[in-house]
Amino acid sequence: MPPFSDMPVELLLDNIFPLIPTPDLLNLCCTSKFFALLCSDDILWKRKLRADFNFSGETTARTSGWKFIYRGLSQPKAFVWGQKANGRLGLSRFPTTNSPGVPFPTQLRIPGVRLVNLVAGGMSFHALDSEGNIHVWGTLDGNTMALDSDGYSEPGKSSNTPLRLDMPTASRSISCGRLHSSCLDHKNKIWTFVNWGRPFQLVSPLLEDPDAIPLQIECGWTFSSLLTKAGDILVWWPFSGRMQENIVQKNLEMDQDGDKKATAREGVIPCVTWSLELDPVRLPPIPPLPELPHADDEKTQKTQLIQIAAFESHIIGLTNRGHVLKFGLIDDETTTARGRWEYLPQFSEVDLVREHPTFSGDNGDRLTPPETMQITHISANFKHFIAYSTGASSIVLMGDTNTTPNTVPEIIPALQNKAVISVVLGDYHNAALTAGGKLLTWGAYSAGALGLGDPAELEPGTPGAYAIARGGEPRRRREPPAVQVPTEVRFDHGAKKPKDQFCFAATAAGWHTGALVIDLDPNDEEERIESEDDEPELEIRDEPNQWESPPIIPFGGVFRVGHAGRGNFGRGLRGSIFSSLGSGSGGNPTAEK
Template sequence: MLLTDLPVELLLDHVLPALDLPSLLALAQTSKFFSALCSDDTFWRLKLRRDYNFTSNADTARESGWKVIYKGIRRPSVYTWGNAGQGRLGVKGLPKQYRSGVPFPVKVNIKARIVSLVAGGWSFHALDDAGRIYVWGQLQGEGYAMRQDGFSESVKGASTPHRLQVNYPASEPTDEAASHPVKFTALSCGRAHSAALDSKNNAWLFTSWGRPIELTSPLIHDTQNPDEKLVQVECGWGFVSMLNESGTVYVLWPLTEAEEFKRVMDNLNETLDESGEHKASAIEVEGEDVIPCSSLAIAASPLVLPPIPDDLPDLSSADPASESFEATVVLVRIGAGDDFLVGLTNKGHVLSIDLTGGGDRAPQGSEWLREQWRTRRRPGWVYLPQYSDVEQVKQNPVFASDSGVLPPTKMKITHIAAHYNSFTAYSVSTSTSPHASLVLLGKKDTTAPTHELTFPQTIYLSLLQESIIALQLGDYHQAALASNGKLYTWGKFSDGALGLGDPVDLPLGAPGGYTRQEDLNVARDGRRWATPEGVSDPSAVRFDHLIKKDDQLGGERKPSKKFVVSVAASGWHTGALVIDLDGDTAEENAGLKGKAVVKNEDGETFAGWYPPPVGRPMPGGWPHQLPSTGVPHAANQPPAEHDSHDPYSTFETPGFNPHPSGNPATSSSAHHPLPGHGPAVQRDGAGGGPPLAPRFGLALERGRGGLRGHVGRVPPGLAAFMPQHPPAPPGPEGYPEHRGSEE
């Protein structure tokens, strides 16, 4: 039997994944069959997940280009722009003219291979290929922390990226789980909190960066029933929602005073503060700023949302390619905004559910909502036909007979997203063009006198011509990512959150610039600053603002081939995960003007391939430090637009080494041995003395918690493979803030 006689799925699922990268590339050159097989997009998508912990594909509608991303993800870059308050851009030394906001992408220095990026109300969270979380900005931006405070305080700021060292909580002092680091696979951010999923499908909550909480409950983590496995965590403005495999949704309000969860969490934090331990002050480990976290376990009792309606219309006629064998309609994706959720079913139905006491009134708590739904005095999930039914979409004015734009004849929404008071539903490969997309946007509204939520539909004509695969929403701006790696933004200026360039340097009338000559003149003279008008049409974001000008090119910048992998937006800021298709472009430092030049170390081109690190050692235990009193949360208040950069100096990290050593020697500091790391330097003025070992759950000791939760075939052969796997579509070009403050 020849190797080509094996079933294709056997080769893709078992043979190819067992090969190292050089062997895989060599196999691809042996025949046309293996060349096509080794270029299979599904295979490279799975390889990205296995080798690099790359799970951002769940948030995009990308259907191709995974091999290109695999090549470039070895040396990714993180860019941020927009409001610079609270240190949320992750860079220090900004020139005076950019203190309030940077209107173009600036590069963040992170000593890690970042594979996912999300944005919070005043912060960014990033996930690396080892499943570790990096944070910067402030989790809660409406307050200040003292210099001696640690990251047990939600208002403690990090002006540059800090890595969270998170271990599993221990139910007793001898529990070995407390020495096991957590590998995270997905992140989500709310306004002043964040949540994550780990590799065991446990849900985690962060109301401060120094004290992560593992949510334990048989409802959300039933190891005996695979249908109860969590598949998504999604943070809304002030809540966290969770979706399991069977389509059930759970909601928890961690910052709402009326909730039992908040009382339990506050009692645990108070006990930690009184014990004089677990302050979570930052330390330096081999050039990285690290936050040694104290993990807690709380037996959460989230609100179980009502099931979706059982009389949803049949949408299969609008999508002839849909799988007819899927008889059961279930939720497969959720998006969370300000006290509302949107949901997407496997059949393309888009629904919404109101989590308030009715319209604009404030949330009344989970018990009140549970009673309302039990007695049917309030509707549960509401079907949104204007975002689901192609016949309803055709009625949009953009498809008027005199517009010349053809409406789609078939449609199946595949992705949704929500933030603050907006949401979007989108899909790619519409009937009008195989490389176009349909993006539907809605803004939360209420209907009097019932106060039910409605979402008037908006369609942007220019996005119909692009293959949009992801869309993220800020408070007053939007960002859309195309399959070719281009990024488009539009909306209000929001201190530069559009990232279209410095208005002073842009031509009059350019997107992101001034529309009146007098405003441009006084801004250039430095006499005053006028806020540029918003941008109504999606406009492309450039990443060449910091590229050093080349004298050999007549003082022009060398063209840069940047490919955006994913985008994050929230508040008044935006970020992007980017790979450089050139691989050798020199950029000025984040200091922007008059600073040193940052260059890629290897100087290799994009064609240089290196396998990912295998068996990378994960960090071990960490010292725990003295706690401090907390600062109360001020929920649902307008943002404080002040600059609260953390005052301490930050170690400048060296460039990222793509070839980490195999077994770093274990070393220790004067305080505590840190397995797998160099000397640890105490930060933030915390005192010395041997650290106390972690000793929890406190939830069990105090009687408030619970036990820590653990949680069609392809025919064989070449002849069958080729007609079912046509050549992949072309890859990228060049390759075979906050409420009320801006309304």
């Protein structure tokens, strides 16, 4: 067998290095400059993130820095903020504030759990850990009621602190609608939750087709959808038609058995799983599309959908060549797809984007127009969607349910050319994550969902603070005005000195926001003026506060995540190993391109 150094680089990176345990791989880095460089390959560490941590990064447009993220995932921190109703923040104690909600990031602690993904629902959070377990808190459906004696077979059953779902297999991705969620497990099975205690697996011959291998699971406002690797989209409606009838009937049957009410014990919801046999609706194929000029475009490659984003009765699609399309209406009442695909040139073609007033205006503040552009990611929630490109010259374009092929996108100047890698949307607030680990928020105050700080403590007139009245006093009896310019969120509220932290994932929905954060100086003793442990325990109240509007009624590796080997990594490595990960490319979070 030839020595490692004589083997083809592709063979090492693609076939051998992914199988080598991380401690041995780090030792190999120390043997020569060649291996130090090779072992810093971004794709290698992205693969190891998936295998060792169940972290895919698929919700962001990140293209580098995976080795840095790998190191940080030894001890990631979860933060939540915003509306407190329905137990949605999962905090056993709330920090002291002078304003409704929790207006700044507050750490959520789940002992012994390493979270790798956080997803917000309409009144809840779902989190995925490194072993493929799902943790939930809040209320899946806050429009219904549940008794203290009820189990989580009831959709209105709240959890004020995180609970783990006891599912038959590990999960690899989750998506949330307003009052439901769906997940994809490691065996490519599709699960849907209309309550947390009785998830059902969707079974259909359409899903057994070799071309129907799942690529992405995505929940809209009241429906779920699946994008296959072949570029097809399948849609189902858990609150309408035959599917709803089957769910109601099955719940009536299981209600007769007391052991199937999914009562939580010792922090775990014992899920009673079942299968629902029903064909989802296949959306029509995308229409012929114009060629888009990209230097790296392969003319022989078939144009097909590679991403979807779902919101209220609509789906946004993105092709491998950067075409943005919109499908609607997806009818919740008749469980049919009555709409058609519409190509959105204003969101896809660089020449049209260059004509936008933000880039073509006569004022002195206009931005330099992009020379090239390829939309690489999309996201959506409620009535709005985002299409954005990557890199230092990233472009962020905003649309809504009324967008047509002739609609000019909304462009916020402060978001352009900022290396944005993720944009998430709440009902009335928004957040953008940059490659450098900065989280920017804008939009309505939404009971503190912007996370910019207690408006009573901020300087009047600054982002997130109260407005200034004519007499010069802050208007504290009114909601703080909406923030128009995206503003950075800090994760060191209450610290005696600023802390250097790096946000690598964010989520938003309803009136709340969450983020996963890496501490860049973990050896510093954490000193806080007000820690969660020092806070008095407060009663969690579910009634809306004075600002809340009425609810909207919906119309192969060693450490491979999976079965017996799952979790070996987290229990086997020590901090000294992660400290050695800081060398080489990928160790600098601000070096994103």
